[in-house]
Amino acid sequence: MAIQNSLRNPPISAKIGMVILLFFIICAVFAPVIAPYGEAESVGKTWIGSSPEFWLGTDNIGRDMLSRIIYGARMTLGVAAACTLLSFVIGVTMGLLAAVAGKTVDQVLSRFVDLMLSIPILVFALMILSMLGSSLVTLIITIGVLDSFRVFRLARSIAVNIVVTEFVEVARLRGEGLWWIMRREVLPNALPPMIAEFGLRFCFNFLFVAGLSFLGLGIQPPFADWGGMVRENGRSIAFGIPAPLWPALAIALTTISVNMIVDWILSINARPSGASAEM
Amino acid sequence: MTATILEIHGLRVENLAGNVLVDNANITLMPGEVLGLIGESGAGKSTIGLAAMGYARGGCKITQGRVVIDGVTIQDLTAEGRAQFRGRRIAYVAQSAAASFNPAHCIMDQVCEMPVHHGVRTRAEAEAWAIEMFRTLELPNPETFGARYPHQVSGGQLQRAMAIMAISARPDIVVFDEPTTALDVTTQIEVLVLIKSLIRDYKIAALYITHDLAVVAQIADRIMVLRHGKLVEMDTTARILHAPQQPYTKDLVEDRQSSDVFQERSLKSGLEVILDASHITAHYGDFRVLNDVSITVAKGETVAIVGESGSGKTSLARVMVGLTPPTSGSITFLGDALRGELKQRSREDLRKIQLIYQQPDVALNPRHTVGEIIGRPIALYFNRSKQAVRARTLELLAQVGLPADYIDRKSTALSGGQKQRICIARALAAEPSLIICDEPTSALDQLVADEILKLLQKLQDDLGLSYLVITHDLGIVRRIAHRTTVLLSGQVVASGPTGDIFKPPFHPYTEKLLQSVPELRESWLDEITAKRAK
Numbered sequence: 001m002a003i004q005n006s007l008r009n010p011p012i013s014a015k016i017g018m019v020i021l022l023f024f025i026i027c028a029v030f031a032p033v034i035a036p037y038g039e040a041e042s043v044g045k046t047w048i049g050s051s052p053e054f055w056l057g058t059d060n061i062g063r064d065m066l067s068r069i070i071y072g073a074r075m076t077l078g079v080a081a082a083c084t085l086l087s088f089v090i091g092v093t094m095g096l097l098a099a100v101a102g103k104t105v106d107q108v109l110s111r112f113v114d115l116m117l118s119i120p121i122l123v124f125a126l127m128i129l130s131m132l133g134s135s136l137v138t139l140i141i142t143i144g145v146l147d148s149f150r151v152f153r154l155a156r157s158i159a160v161n162i163v164v165t166e167f168v169e170v171a172r173l174r175g176e177g178l179w180w181i182m183r184r185e186v187l188p189n190a191l192p193p194m195i196a197e198f199g200l201r202f203c204f205n206f207l208f209v210a211g212l213s214f215l216g217l218g219i220q221p222p223f224a225d226w227g228g229m230v231r232e233n234g235r236s237i238a239f240g241i242p243a244p245l246w247p248a249l250a251i252a253l254t255t256i257s258v259n260m261i262v263d264w265i266l267s268i269n270a271r272p273s274g275a276s277a278e279m
Numbered sequence: 280m281t282a283t284i285l286e287i288h289g290l291r292v293e294n295l296a297g298n299v300l301v302d303n304a305n306i307t308l309m310p311g312e313v314l315g316l317i318g319e320s321g322a323g324k325s326t327i328g329l330a331a332m333g334y335a336r337g338g339c340k341i342t343q344g345r346v347v348i349d350g351v352t353i354q355d356l357t358a359e360g361r362a363q364f365r366g367r368r369i370a371y372v373a374q375s376a377a378a379s380f381n382p383a384h385c386i387m388d389q390v391c392e393m394p395v396h397h398g399v400r401t402r403a404e405a406e407a408w409a410i411e412m413f414r415t416l417e418l419p420n421p422e423t424f425g426a427r428y429p430h431q432v433s434g435g436q437l438q439r440a441m442a443i444m445a446i447s448a449r450p451d452i453v454v455f456d457e458p459t460t461a462l463d464v465t466t467q468i469e470v471l472v473l474i475k476s477l478i479r480d481y482k483i484a485a486l487y488i489t490h491d492l493a494v495v496a497q498i499a500d501r502i503m504v505l506r507h508g509k510l511v512e513m514d515t516t517a518r519i520l521h522a523p524q525q526p527y528t529k530d531l532v533e534d535r536q537s538s539d540v541f542q543e544r545s546l547k548s549g550l551e552v553i554l555d556a557s558h559i560t561a562h563y564g565d566f567r568v569l570n571d572v573s574i575t576v577a578k579g580e581t582v583a584i585v586g587e588s589g590s591g592k593t594s595l596a597r598v599m600v601g602l603t604p605p606t607s608g609s610i611t612f613l614g615d616a617l618r619g620e621l622k623q624r625s626r627e628d629l630r631k632i633q634l635i636y637q638q639p640d641v642a643l644n645p646r647h648t649v650g651e652i653i654g655r656p657i658a659l660y661f662n663r664s665k666q667a668v669r670a671r672t673l674e675l676l677a678q679v680g681l682p683a684d685y686i687d688r689k690s691t692a693l694s695g696g697q698k699q700r701i702c703i704a705r706a707l708a709a710e711p712s713l714i715i716c717d718e719p720t721s722a723l724d725q726l727v728a729d730e731i732l733k734l735l736q737k738l739q740d741d742l743g744l745s746y747l748v749i750t751h752d753l754g755i756v757r758r759i760a761h762r763t764t765v766l767l768s769g770q771v772v773a774s775g776p777t778g779d780i781f782k783p784p785f786h787p788y789t790e791k792l793l794q795s796v797p798e799l800r801e802s803w804l805d806e807i808t809a810k811r812a813k
Contacts, residue, residue, distance in 0.1 A: 166636050167644040172621065173600055174656060174709070175629040188646035 010264050017260030020253055028073040035067035040222035047233075047241050056246045060232050065243060069250055072224040077254070079140060079219060080206035086144030087205070088198060091151025096182040096190070098152070099159030110156065113149045121146050122211070129217045139218060143205055154197055158190045192265075199262035203255050210251050226251050283347075284310045284451050284484045285331060285369070290344035292326050292335055292508075300326045300339060301508045310451065311482040315499030315516070317492060317531070319724035320695075323508035324488045328454040331486060332369050333361050349451065366393045370445040374457040376437040380429035386440050387425025393448045405447065412443045416473055435466035439473055446481055453478075454486045459494060463587040463751060464795035471497060471797075472808055490724060492535045493797035496520055497804035504528050516801055534729050535799050537758075550577035553712055553745055554599070559608035561591075561598050568594040569605070570769045574747075576713060579739065581746040583760035583777070585753065585792065591769035592749045596715050599747065600634050613712060630660045633706035637718035639698035643690040649676070649701055650686040656708040675704040679734060696727035703734065707742075715747045720755065732759055753796045757781060765789050 010018070027034060037043050041063060048058045056065035098106040125142055132138045162168065163186060171185050210227025212218030219225040221232075229247035236243045285308040292301040301323040308314055316324045326339065333353035335341050346353045348368055353361060365371075370393075373379040380389060391405040400408065406425070413421035416439050429437055438458060445453050455474065459467040475498055478485055489495050495502055495516075502519040504511040504527065512525045523529045554576040561569040568591045576582045584592045597603040599610065601621035610617040613631065618624050636642035643652055653675055654668045663671065673683050679700040690698055699719065706714050719735070720728035736759055738744060750756060756763055756777060763780045765773040765788065773786040780789060794807055 166638065166642040169602070170634070170636075170642060170705075173602070173629060173634060174659060175624075175626045176659070184647075185644055189644070 013260045014264035017257035017264075020257035021261065024073045024077060024250070024254055027070045028077050031071045031074050035064075035070040037064040037067040039063075039067065039071040039224050041067075047236050047239075047243055049241070057241075057243055059229065059243055060236065065229075065246055068224040068229055069226070069246060072226045072229060072247065072250070075219050075223050075225040076206065076209060076227070076251075079136070079143075079209050079225075080202055082140045083143040083147060083205040083209065084198060084202040086140060087147035087151050087201060088194070090145065090148035092155045092187070092190075092194060093182075094148070095152045095155025096159045096186050097178070098156045099163045100178055100181050100186060106156075109152070113152050116146075116149045117153075122208075125208070125212065126215070126217060129212070134212075134217050134220055136219070139209070139212070143208060143212075147201060147205060147208075151197070151201065155190065155194065158193055159186050162186045162189045196262055196265040199258050199265065203258045203262075206258075207251070207255060282309065283307050284349055285486075286345075286347040287327070287331060288345045288347070290327065290330055290346070291342050292323070292330055292339055293342050294339045299508055301330070304330075304344070304505075304510065306331070306486075306503070308452065308484045308486070310484050311478075312501070313478060313485045313487055313499045315495035315502040316486060316488045316505060317490065317495050317502060318505035318511075319490060319726065321507070322505040324490075324505055325456050326508075327505075328371070328456050328486050328488050331452070331454055332365055332371060334365075363397070366450065367397045367399070367448050368450050369452040369454065370448070370450040372438075372441055372445045372453060372455045372458050375461050376441040377429065377434060377461075379441065380437060382429050385426050385428050386432070386437075390425065390440060390444045390447055393444065397448050399448050409443065409447070413440075416443065433466075435462055435469060438462060438466075438470050442470070442474060442477060446477055446483065449481070450483065452484045452486070454488070456488045457490070460489065460491075464753070464797075465587055465791060467494075467797075468795045468804075468807065471804055474498065475804065491797060492520075492531055492725075493799045493803070496799060496801050497797065504531070520799060520801070530726060532799070534725055550579060552577050553613050554747070555611040556599065557609055557611075559595070559598055559605045559610070561594055561603055561605045563594075563603075568603075568769050569598065571608075572766070572769070572771055573608075574764055574771075574774075576745050576747055578712070578745055579743045580761045581739065581748060581759050583748045583750060583756040583763045584766060585750060585756055585763060586766035587751055587792070589768075590766040592751075592766050593717055594769070595766070596634065596717050596747070596749050599715055600632055601629075626660065630656075630709045631712045633709050633711040633714045635699075635702050635706055635714060635716045635719050638722050639695060639702050640722075642702055643698055645689065645691045647690065648686070649681075649688050649690055649693075652690060652701060653686075653704045653708050656705060660709055671708070672704075675707055678707065678738070679704045694727075695723050696731060699723060699731050700734065703731075703738070707738070711744070713745045713747060715749070717749045718751070719748070721750070721752060735759065753793060765792070 042061055043064050044054060044058045044062045046058065046060055046062050048054055050057050054064050054066065056069070059065055059068060094109055098109040124146055128142050129138065168181060168185050171181050209218050210225070210230070213225050213227030214231040216231065218227055221228070226247040230244045230251075233243040285306065287304055287306040290301055290304040291299065293299050304323070304327050306314065306327070316327060318324050326336070329335060330341055331346060333346055333356070341354070348364060351364075353364060356364070380386070387406060387409060390409045391402055394400040394405045395402050409425055410421050413424045418424045418436055418439060424432070432440070442458070458474065459470050462470060471494065477483065478498070487495055487498050499516050501513065502516050503513040504519065504525070506527055512519065512523065512528045514524075519528060520532060523532050552575050556575070557573045559569055559572045560567065572591070572595060574582065574584070574595070584595055586592045594603060598605050601619065601624050604619035610619070612628065617628060650669065650672055653672045657663055657668045657671050669686070672686060676683055676685060681697060681700055681704070685693070690701055693701065716735070720731050723731060732755065735746065739746065746759075748755065748760060760777045762775065763777045764771055765780065765786065767788050773780055773789050781793065785793065794810075797803060
């Protein structure tokens, strides 16, 4: 009951987060309709300041900054969402498998993941992307797989606590297969904390994609993306031109708003078990 | 100085959602008097016990009423003032000593903390006194007992240490909150004797909270019967036991008496033996939990396995279902050898032996509906269509006495007794030959437990099921078992028709177990202690 109430009445911070995120999602979905100019269209001189014609000015090769940010929401948010989704599909499946399938499988998977986690993720990603080249698909698969190791760790640690409960034992005694136990007995009970984690991982991946683009290995031109836009316009800051600040602001706002929503979801899940039983 | 030591007037406790947990409770307690609070879970017993200390659990609030200890209204005090009262004037003994001791400190530190803190004794005095108490209570090695940590002593010893802790600052009132519920019958008796002598020797007034009428009858001068947070009846112990006024109290007393009476179930002979486990030995690591245990169950028969915790009775159940493969011995089920490993058993083997757990709460997946829970075995074993599964589920719900509209509810929305019915329905859905019940009623209130036992018996009569019932409660055994096996430290000490087990000559351990079951007579505890002293 308490949880349903707090689901209906999120705190003000979570509401602000939702509004901002919703705004960017609308931008991403309806970019061609909303944006005043095209994504790769050169419309003016380099680095014009704010004007009624170009609200946020133009970039290093005279494209409209506002339009680029609106189109950039598509790439940046879309790629981050795809990476996170992929990493959760892999990580949760493997994590539950490790918890359910017994000691040997668990040891093999867990030690492999430990091995992978010992390599810094940014270095790893840069290595793979520079070897395979940075197409959209490689980018998503690389980040998704690398991130799934972290998801695996969490999913496994939640699942091992569920696997020892008697209702899972009942399922085993009934003769249920691994897949059923993972999907029907364990997964529904592991879901609430995983949803909160999804938000956090999304934020991380979003920053990661932006970071890779900033380094030139992420989303490739002419597609607009916020990290890349910061890099392209970075030099202008030395001349007192605010161009790189706009995409940076978009990155910051999205990160903060997702975090505010996640904080709220986490606070619901962090309630003592007695309270969550009322769900 | 008022004559009463504790007065509670018009107490009302609510939780944050506005549900009333306790309504209009009135208690007066004279010095040295013991009041028993009795009722099923959710009756508000513990809430009243805590409220007597001016305390409400997290999420609850005392919204009305006054608690007066020795003339001082405790709600009028500041937090510091209340802290002065707690421990010094009124102390609390919790149900689970294991969960109430701080595992990071040794027992002596925790026993001495209160008198030293309240300045009643110096640390040296407190230690000397505690050692003296340990000796009086026959705890092992009283000089060094205090240096141990809570996990190094047994549950019964810890509960005794907790009682010592409660009286260490010489309080006037002690609240005992189900102090023996978590203990075996044999240990329970020792703790009861201790509590009774402490109350007598130190002239302590007490609130004694329990759900077992027979236990409270040994200790209390007066009994207060509660239900749903309201007073049902309050009278002297003798009058409650022998002349209860309210129907609810009558039910409680009658039900408790019926478990004292042995209802012999006519032993069926010449029945086909369906389960024959012979010379079973099982280990956990190097530890031998079962040693050469043999047991048979015939069709339509109930066999009980009795023993205290650690006797190996649950391990035996785990061997039967395949969770703990035996290290030696063989199991024959319906004429065929049954493999020890779960993975090697066929689906048909799994179907025919079903298990019902002690805690229905954790045996049901909280994310599934009742229909999914009961329907799954039907779909898995019999491969029926969706409509057929649903029809069969409804049939099973009716069979266990639950309304049809429960099919779409989540199990979390049900009460403990209803959940256990769902567990039974799930077991029946597999159409088993044998149901193993592991303490099927020990997590339930007395009256609810009674209904579950009746249901199990009815199903046996209707469907010809066989039960293997694991329990420490001899009351259950006497009521439902045709044959009984008594386990001690993984070995069978007695086995035979229940009637014979419960008739002399007894094995000494069986006799000890039998004597330890509280009986609904006020003089029972004294008689037992007198008998044992001989």
